Amino acid sequence: MIRMKVFKNIMAVLVGLVIGSAVNIGLIVIGPSIIPPPEGFDAIDVESLAEGIHLFKPKHFLFPFLAQALGTFTGALLAYLLAATYKRTFAFAIGFLFLLGGIASIISLESPMWFTLTDLIFAYVPMAWLGTLVGKHLLNKKHARNY
Known part of the structure; x- marks a missing residue:
């Protein structure tokens, strides 16, 4: 029984990391098609990004922020929902x-x-916290339906 809980917890973290990262990457990839980068600039290429980031306007930072915030939220939520024990701990680990x-x-x-400040202050720990709140709400609704 303990081994199964440990396995579920490990899988919860791995699934949270993989799916959260997929959300992050997906938003980073589609972002430039919704908010085009400055002319002659490839927002996906790291070297091009490093050379031309000074050309970015605030609107160009929307999708990077959303990618990091929603990736973290999704990963933390999944870790919370899938973990057998210590749900909050694993969500915050994500x-x-x-x-x-x-x-x-x-x-x-x-x-x-x-x-930098907006990203570090709002995209990670608060989104993990929000993931725990939503996860708790979803699990409470599920348990309420079963009674």
């Missing part, structure tokens, strides 16, 4: 891992201070 990815991204790509 938030922390995504935060580490965000810090790495900020170190590798210079961005305006306002975006």
